[in-house]
Amino acid sequence: MNAEKILEALDPEQREAATALVGPVCILAGAGTGKTRTVTHRIAYGIAKGYYSANRVMALTYTNRAAGELRARLRGLGIPAVSVRTFHAAALSQLEFFWPQYAGVPAPRILESKAKLIAQLAEAQKLHFDSGTIRDLAAEIEWRKYSMLSLDEYETALETRPPISGVSKRANLELQAAYEDAKIKAQRLDWEDVLILTLGLLRAEPRALAHVQQQYRFYTVDEYQDISPLQHALLDAWLGDHSDLCVVGDPNQTIYSFTGASSDFLRRFSSRYEGATVVQLTRNYRSTGQIIAHANRLTRGEAGVEPLQSMGEVGRAPLIQGFENPAEEAKAVARQVRSRIDQGAKPHEIAVLYRINGQSEALETALAEAGIDVQVRGGERFFSRKEVQAATRAVRAEVSVQTDKPLFQTVSDIMRSLGWAAAAPETAGAGRDKWESLNALVMIVDEMPDGSTLSDFANELDERQRSQHEPLRSAVTLSTIHAAKGLEWGEVYLIGASEGYLPITYAKTEAELAEERRLFYVAITRAKSSLWLSWNRPGQQSRFFAQLQGAN
Numbered sequence: 001m002n003a004e005k006i007l008e009a010l011d012p013e014q015r016e017a018a019t020a021l022v023g024p025v026c027i028l029a030g031a032g033t034g035k036t037r038t039v040t041h042r043i044a045y046g047i048a049k050g051y052y053s054a055n056r057v058m059a060l061t062y063t064n065r066a067a068g069e070l071r072a073r074l075r076g077l078g079i080p081a082v083s084v085r086t087f088h089a090a091a092l093s094q095l096e097f098f099w100p101q102y103a104g105v106p107a108p109r110i111l112e113s114k115a116k117l118i119a120q121l122a123e124a125q126k127l128h129f130d131s132g133t134i135r136d137l138a139a140e141i142e143w144r145k146y147s148m149l150s151l152d153e154y155e156t157a158l159e160t161r162p163p164i165s166g167v168s169k170r171a172n173l174e175l176q177a178a179y180e181d182a183k184i185k186a187q188r189l190d191w192e193d194v195l196i197l198t199l200g201l202l203r204a205e206p207r208a209l210a211h212v213q214q215q216y217r218f219y220t221v222d223e224y225q226d227i228s229p230l231q232h233a234l235l236d237a238w239l240g241d242h243s244d245l246c247v248v249g250d251p252n253q254t255i256y257s258f259t260g261a262s263s264d265f266l267r268r269f270s271s272r273y274e275g276a277t278v279v280q281l282t283r284n285y286r287s288t289g290q291i292i293a294h295a296n297r298l299t300r301g302e303a304g305v306e307p308l309q310s311m312g313e314v315g316r317a318p319l320i321q322g323f324e325n326p327a328e329e330a331k332a333v334a335r336q337v338r339s340r341i342d343q344g345a346k347p348h349e350i351a352v353l354y355r356i357n358g359q360s361e362a363l364e365t366a367l368a369e370a371g372i373d374v375q376v377r378g379g380e381r382f383f384s385r386k387e388v389q390a391a392t393r394a395v396r397a398e399v400s401v402q403t404d405k406p407l408f409q410t411v412s413d414i415m416r417s418l419g420w421a422a423a424a425p426e427t428a429g430a431g432r433d434k435w436e437s438l439n440a441l442v443m444i445v446d447e448m449p450d451g452s453t454l455s456d457f458a459n460e461l462d463e464r465q466r467s468q469h470e471p472l473r474s475a476v477t478l479s480t481i482h483a484a485k486g487l488e489w490g491e492v493y494l495i496g497a498s499e500g501y502l503p504i505t506y507a508k509t510e511a512e513l514a515e516e517r518r519l520f521y522v523a524i525t526r527a528k529s530s531l532w533l534s535w536n537r538p539g540q541q542s543r544f545f546a547q548l549q550g551a552n
Contacts, residue, residue, distance in 0.1 A: 024273035031525035032286030146260030224249035288315025492527035
C-alpha cells in the first residue's frame with residue numbers, strides 16, 4: 001500500500017502519532033479515540049516507509065482478543081508478517097525455545113487450573129472455601145507475582161492489602177507457600193511463572209538475550225496503563241539499550257491495580273525516556289455528546305489528561321434512576337431491553353454491566369422470563385462448545401472437495417448438515433443456543449474478503465480459536481465492568497451502582513476510591529448512543545452520581 005495513502009484515514013492527532021516513527025513514543029488515547037486504528041496504521045506506515053522490517057516488529061497486548069483484533073487490522077492493511085502476541089504468549093514462546101538449550105529438558109508444562117490446585121491444598125489443610133474465596137486467593141497470588149514480591153516480602157505487604165473474606169493472614173501465607181511447593185513437585189508452571197522464568201533466563205544467558213534483541217527491534221505496547229512491574233521488567237530486557245518503543249494507553253482506564261498493574265509507567269514515560277514524543281488523542285468517535293459530557297465529569301481534575309471531545313451527535317441524556325431492590329431493577333431492565341428489541345434494536349448491540357459477577361443472578365432470571373437470549377462474558381468459551389468444534393471439523397473435512405459454489409453457500413450447507421436453518425428457533429433453550437453458535441459461524445463469512453475460499457474460511461476459524469476472537473452472537477451481553485473494558489455497544493445498562501458495589505465495600509483509601517471512579521468511567525464510555533444508570537438500594541446510590549449532576 002502507498003505510504004501516504006495509509007495516513008488518509010487518520011485525524012490530525014492520529015496522523016501525528018502514526019508519523020512519529022523513531023525513538024520512544026507515548027500515545028495517550030482516551031476512550032473511543034481510535035487507538036487501535038492509530039497503532040496499526042503507525043506500524044503499517046513505518047513498514048511502507050522503510051523504517052521497520054515487518055519481521056522485527058513486536059506488538060504486545062494483554063488479552064488474546066486484543067491480539068486477534070490487532071492482527072486482523074494489520075492483515076487488512078496488507079501487513080501479515082508482524083508478530084502480535086500477548087506478553088504471556090511471547091514469553092512462553094521464548095521459554096519453550098531456550099529452555100531445552102540451557103536446561104537440557106523441555107520446559108515445564110502450564111498448570112491446568114490455579115483455582116483447582118488451591119482448592120485441593122485448602123481441603124488438605126481442612127479449610128473449606130467457596131469458589132469466590134478460591135478466586136480471591138488465586139488473584140492474590142497473581143498480584144504478588146506480578147508485583148515481583150517474594151513470600152517474605154509479601155508477608156510485609158499484607159499489612160496494607162485488602163483482607164480476603166474468611167481467610168486469615170496466616171492461612172493465606174501457608175496456602176501460597178504450599179501452592180508454590182506443589183507446582184515445583186508437579187513440575188508445572190502458572191502463567192506468572194512463565195514471565196518470571198523467561199526474565200530470569202534472559203538475564204542469566206547473554207546469548208539468549210542477544211538472540212531476542214536481534215530478532216525484535218521495534219515494540220508497540222497496547223493498554224500500557226495495565227502493565228505490571230514484572231511485565232515491564234521483561235519488556236526492558238527485550239528492549240535492551242534500544243528505545244524504539246511505542247506505548248498507547250489511557251490513565252483514566254486504569255482499573256487493574258488489584259492484579260499488580262500500575263499506570264505509573266504510562267504517567268512517567270516522558271520522564272524516563274528523555275525527548276519522547278507524546279501525543280494525546282481526545283476526539284471520541286464512539287459516543288454521543290451527552291454520554292461524553294457525563295464521562296468527562298468523572299475525570300475532571302485528572303492531571304495531564306485532556307477531556308474527551310465527542311465527534312458524534314449530541315444525543316439524549318442518560319437515564320438515571322433508583323429501585324427498591326435488585327429484583328425490581330432487573331425486571332425494569334428486562335422490560336426496557338425487550339421493548340428495544342421489539343422496536344428493532346439488535347441484541348448484540350445491547351449490554352448490561354455490573355460491578356461483580358454475583359449481581360447478574362436476578363438479571364439473568366428476568367431476561368430469561370422476557371425471552372431474551374444472553375451471552376455472559378467470562379462464561380463458556382465460544383470455540384470450546386461442542387457444536388462449534390463439530391462445525392470446525394466439518395469445514396476442515398470439506399476443504400479438499402472441489403466446488404464452484406460461493407463461499408456462503410458452501411458454509412451454510414455445512415451448517416445445515418449440523419442442524420442450522422436460516423430462521424432461528426422460536427423457543428429458547430439448548431436448541432436455540434446451538435443455532436446461535438452455528439449462525440455466528442455463518443455470519444463470519446460476511447467479514448471475509450471477496451474471493452475467499454473455504455480454505456481461507458477454515459484458516460480464519462483456526463486463527464480466531466487461537467486468539468479467542470469470538471464472533472458476534474445475536475444475544476444481549478452480560479458482563480462485569482472489568483470484562484467489558486475495550487468493548488462497545490450501542491446501548492449500555494449499568495445496574496447496581498449503589499454504595500457497597502460501586503465503590504466496592506473494601507475500597508477505603510483515596511487511591512482505591514479513585515480506581516472505582518475510573519471503573520464507573522469505563523462503564524459509561526462503553527455506550528455509543530444510549531446509557532441507563534441505576535441503583536437498587538433506597539438512599540444508597542453511588543457517591544459518583546453527584547459528580548454527574550449538571551453534565552451537559
